[in-house]
Amino acid sequence: xxAKLDDVARLAGVSPATVSRVLNGNxxxxxxxxxxxxxxxxxxxxxxxxxxxxxxxxxxxxIGVIVNDVSDPxxxxxxxxxxxxxxxxxxxxxxxxxAGSPADELKYLGxxxxxxxxxxxxxxxxxxxxxxxxxTARLLAQATAAGTHVVLCGRPAPPGVDVPxxxxxxxAGARALARHVLSLGHxxxxxxxxxxxxxxxxxxxxxxxxxxAEHGLDAAATVHGDFSRxxxxxxxxxxxxGHPGVTAIVAANDLMALGVVAALRRHxxxxxxxVSVAGFDDLPACVDVVxxxxxxxxxxxxxxxxxxxxxxxxxxxxxxxxxxxxxxxDSVARPGRGLPAR
Amino acid sequence: xxAKLDDVARLAGVSPATVSRVLNGNxxxxxxxxxxxxxxxxxxxxxxxxxxxxxxxxxxxxIGVIVNDVSDPxxxxxxxxxxxxxxxxxxxxxxxxxAGSPADELKYLGxxxxxxxxxxxxxxxxxxxxxxxxxTARLLAQATAAGTHVVLCGRPAPPGVDVPxxxxxxxAGARALARHVLSLGHxxxxxxxxxxxxxxxxxxxxxxxxxxAEHGLDAAATVHGDFSRxxxxxxxxxxxxGHPGVTAIVAANDLMALGVVAALRRHxxxxxxxVSVAGFDDLPACVDVVxxxxxxxxxxxxxxxxxxxxxxxxxxxxxxxxxxxxxxxDSVARPGRGLPAR
DNA sequence: TTGTAAGCGTTATCAC
DNA sequence: GTGATAACGCTTACAA
Numbered sequence: 001x002x003a004k005l006d007d008v009a010r011l012a013g014v015s016p017a018t019v020s021r022v023l024n025g026n027x028x029x030x031x032x033x034x035x036x037x038x039x040x041x042x043x044x045x046x047x048x049x050x051x052x053x054x055x056x057x058x059x060x061x062x063i064g065v066i067v068n069d070v071s072d073p074x075x076x077x078x079x080x081x082x083x084x085x086x087x088x089x090x091x092x093x094x095x096x097x098x099a100g101s102p103a104d105e106l107k108y109l110g111x112x113x114x115x116x117x118x119x120x121x122x123x124x125x126x127x128x129x130x131x132x133x134x135x136t137a138r139l140l141a142q143a144t145a146a147g148t149h150v151v152l153c154g155r156p157a158p159p160g161v162d163v164p165x166x167x168x169x170x171x172a173g174a175r176a177l178a179r180h181v182l183s184l185g186h187x188x189x190x191x192x193x194x195x196x197x198x199x200x201x202x203x204x205x206x207x208x209x210x211x212x213a214e215h216g217l218d219a220a221a222t223v224h225g226d227f228s229r230x231x232x233x234x235x236x237x238x239x240x241x242g243h244p245g246v247t248a249i250v251a252a253n254d255l256m257a258l259g260v261v262a263a264l265r266r267h268x269x270x271x272x273x274x275v276s277v278a279g280f281d282d283l284p285a286c287v288d289v290v291x292x293x294x295x296x297x298x299x300x301x302x303x304x305x306x307x308x309x310x311x312x313x314x315x316x317x318x319x320x321x322x323x324x325x326x327x328x329x330d331s332v333a334r335p336g337r338g339l340p341a342r
Numbered sequence: 343x344x345a346k347l348d349d350v351a352r353l354a355g356v357s358p359a360t361v362s363r364v365l366n367g368n369x370x371x372x373x374x375x376x377x378x379x380x381x382x383x384x385x386x387x388x389x390x391x392x393x394x395x396x397x398x399x400x401x402x403x404x405i406g407v408i409v410n411d412v413s414d415p416x417x418x419x420x421x422x423x424x425x426x427x428x429x430x431x432x433x434x435x436x437x438x439x440x441a442g443s444p445a446d447e448l449k450y451l452g453x454x455x456x457x458x459x460x461x462x463x464x465x466x467x468x469x470x471x472x473x474x475x476x477x478t479a480r481l482l483a484q485a486t487a488a489g490t491h492v493v494l495c496g497r498p499a500p501p502g503v504d505v506p507x508x509x510x511x512x513x514a515g516a517r518a519l520a521r522h523v524l525s526l527g528h529x530x531x532x533x534x535x536x537x538x539x540x541x542x543x544x545x546x547x548x549x550x551x552x553x554x555a556e557h558g559l560d561a562a563a564t565v566h567g568d569f570s571r572x573x574x575x576x577x578x579x580x581x582x583x584g585h586p587g588v589t590a591i592v593a594a595n596d597l598m599a600l601g602v603v604a605a606l607r608r609h610x611x612x613x614x615x616x617v618s619v620a621g622f623d624d625l626p627a628c629v630d631v632v633x634x635x636x637x638x639x640x641x642x643x644x645x646x647x648x649x650x651x652x653x654x655x656x657x658x659x660x661x662x663x664x665x666x667x668x669x670x671x672d673s674v675a676r677p678g679r680g681l682p683a684r
Numbered sequence: 685t686t687g688t689a690a691g692c693g694t695t696a697t698c699a700c
Numbered sequence: 701g702t703g704a705t706a707a708c709g710c711t712t713a714c715a716a
Contacts, residue, residue: 030686055709060393083437142387
């Protein structure tokens with residue numbers, strides 16, 4: 001239905017090739033023919049057919065971004081940065097939400113492959129299941145073999161695949177955070193971990209445990225959530241009815257920490273007077289809570305932009321580490337009376 | 343580089359047409375040839391070439407979503423719902439952030455048009471500039487003429503274009519909220535509006551003013567933000583140095599309300615003891631703030647899903663209104679001492 | 685500087 | 701059931 005190159009060519013009295021050339025500006029065109037063509041283009045409201053161009057030129061104007069959940073600010077912010085960087089290169093960004101499902105991750109990788117996207121940014125912690133890893137590795141290898149620029153953001157490359165990765169130092173961050181909590185004198189500390197078998201979960205958990213081990217301590221309790229606010233709430237409810245005396249709860253991310261704070265408040269436990277709470281990520285919401293959340297910031301602005309450029313094929317990306325930063329606010333204080341006996 | 347239909351056909355000893363048929367399952371194929379083909383497909387790690395298919399079949403596997411900012415939970419949640427609905431139909435979702443810029447909106451519409459996406463969901467308030475409206479109208483008309491399913495979400499259709507629209511009753515919500523504030527006895531109420539010349543801004547502002555008018559009142563002050571937290575903060579700072587005695591601040595959305603609360607807290611003004619604050623949208627963060635934010639909820643779950651299905655071409659959407667709901671929490675109380683004289 | 689024509693990898697219409 | 705063979709709308713040598 002819409003006008004095509006031939007229509008424009010006919011109206012302008014030139015060949016389709018010429019129209020293509022003024023469109024792409026990659027070949028010299030006489031000034032006067034150019035204006036004729038331009039007029040015809042406008043006259044017909046011509047819009048390039050992307051798929052046709054992609055097929056002929058073997059290159060697409062789209063990059064793919066895979067995240068856990070765009071509505072989680074942690075990923076939403078990354079998605080926005082990636083999309084913006086894509087737009088700067090006149091590319092569009094397909095965004096996929098896996099909701100943490102390894103199967104969805106593979107499914108979306110496949111869908112992006114068949115769109116022949118120019119690049120793929122895979123964000124968030126990776127499932128640790130070896131079968132999933134090899135499956136991912138295969139797809140990523142296939143992608144790079146096809147000339148797709150693959151970039152990892154916040155996860156290590158699966159063994160055997162050589163793709164650049166922007167990594168966050170989760171372990172160091174968790175260690176710094178735990179040390180901060182310990183330095184205030186806490187000894188009975190509970191940990192709300194992320195979903196099992198996930199690289200981010202493991203890195204943060206390891207850092208936490210390492211810090212405790214330095215003091216000859218172990219977690220007073222460990223419970224797994226799924227990084228959602230709701231799961232943090234549930235986790236805290238669980239701790240409330242089984243772990244009296246816990247004076248601090250460290251969550252693997254801010255969303256869960258927010259859930260913890262809400263649960264404690266609901267049960268009349270004062271934060272940080274009775275129990276201290278800490279998170280990870282430094283979401284914008286951290287400063288709006290009372291008490292403001294002590295957490296770890298991942299300044300990924302620059303890294304995300306570099307990832308976006310690399311996915312668009314504008315830069316080679318060597319990959320690298322993003323150092324994280326302990327953010328001390330008000331939700332962690334000296335040990336209080338701890339979780340009440342129920 | 344990747345295997346194509348011909349390669350598979352050759353390996354399976356059949357014609358490309360047959361391979362295409364087993365791939366699409368839209369024509370009968372003998373059981374045994376089917377398995378030969380399936381084997382060959384697997385053997386070669388075949389992946390359909392999306393652009394080629396889109397060109398030949400004149401239909402794409404992608405929908406486009408235009409939002410203000412995915413990292414704003416209000417849009418992030420909508421984006422997630424739309425993407426999810428797309429995925430259910432085996433479609434991918436391109437997500438575009440306009441950051442409220444009308445020019446970007448047009449730019450992205452154009453880019454989506456040339457991708458020949460199957461559908462487009464345009465979310466958020468629309469710029470009221472007539473020139474922009476006619477420009478939008480043209481593009482939307484072009485899209486529907488090309489068979490693209492256009493759906494509006496949270497904005498009215500520009501004059502002259504007949505596309506379904508899922509609308510939120512912003513005006514009624516704002517009126518209900520303002521009435522609630524008034525009912526507690528407030529008389530000096532400031533309003534933090536959204537960006538000028540935007541349909542959402544206008545609808546909410548109108549509702550607010552209508553309620554005040556019912557009491558023969560007018561806003562004690564009106565200042566415009568851009569729906570961001572930061573702009574809310576700035577707005578409150580402005581009010582603090584020029585409008586003593588204001589006992590309530592109503593913001594056009596939650597993000598700005600959060601900024602207002604933060605600014606008041608920073609200046610030692612107690613909420614709601616001295617000044618009441620209200621928002622709009624009912625973001626998840628509303629319950630984490632202290633005091634929990636009184637606001638208006640837009641239960642758009644269902645509407646967003648319907649919009650997603652319509653964009654994917656699975657349903658015709660008649661369009662309709664989503665009723666909003668006043669959510670009374672703790673940030674609005676009886677009038678206190680008001681903003682201090684500086 | 686411009687035109688001709690051969691692809692690009694599918695789908696779809698015919699025949700067989 | 702299956703195989704040729706045109707499209708689909710564009711890019712890009714290759715000629716002119």
